[in-house]
Amino acid sequence: MLKWLRRSEPKEVPAATLGPLQIVKPWARSSASEPDVGGGYMTVVNDGESDRLVSASCSAAGSVEIHAIRVKGPALEMRKQDAGLVIPPANQQILKPRGYHLLMRDLASPLLAGSKVPVTLVFEKAGSVTVDFAVEEPGAVGHVTLRSS
Template sequence: MKRTLAGLAAIFALVMVAPASAEDVKAGDLVISQTWTRATPNGAKIGGGYLTIENKGSTPDRLVGGSGNVAGKIEVHEMAMDNGVMKMRPLDKGLTIEPGKTVKLAPGGYHLMMFDLKAQLKQGDKVPVTLEFEKAGKVTVSLDVQGVGAQAPGGDDHSGHMDMKKM
């Protein structure tokens, strides 16, 4: 019984920890976390990048672009519904992160669009990209490659929660 309880406690502790992801990265007053991307099929030429940016400062900053060896071009994009039609567009002026606010780049919303991928993004890999901010400058982060259909950094939307009924 003690072994079973110890095993369950160990599993519970592992599941409650946030999914394995890159360390938080600081750039000026910004904290960048939950950096990830989806695996791509062989031959795919585009991919998306997702992350969370928190502005701990007193002035706004703006994500204006990105770069990296993984792609020919990286842009900041937005997906939004327009009269029942999902539309995607580049944010030519960048994405503002207001002071004291957090902006999440996620599937179906703001995201990094990586064009002309140089190689397949494979689950389990880490992809370095450099983000460019108006005030904080350039900062390199590592995107954790999740599964093809992932919706969140851990590959699901459960955020580390465990269903005890399934044990």
């Protein structure tokens, strides 16, 4: 009897590793409607205990906030995550459009597609690491209503 071996997909090469954390596919883009605002996205793979992304900073932005988006009909509600974002143990946390993301406010200039922007990520347990986010074309993600948390 022949056994079929399942070939697994090649593992994504992380852009950065910090202890048990791996930052995979970091990318960013300016808002199509507000060029002084941008979003940062990535996957954080955690091969260890629970950790938390507590803050981020970027020299190209006046501030960087950790946000969550909830879709409500045709609109989006965006909420700042003051307590940070949990990175579950032995799991991953995906930051993507219409989900958790980094909100870059007061950009000195719109992010240029094809360039890279360095973002420093600070984790509660693992510490901090600076990662280059590849900038992609701006894109619309719907109407966003800012809401205080």
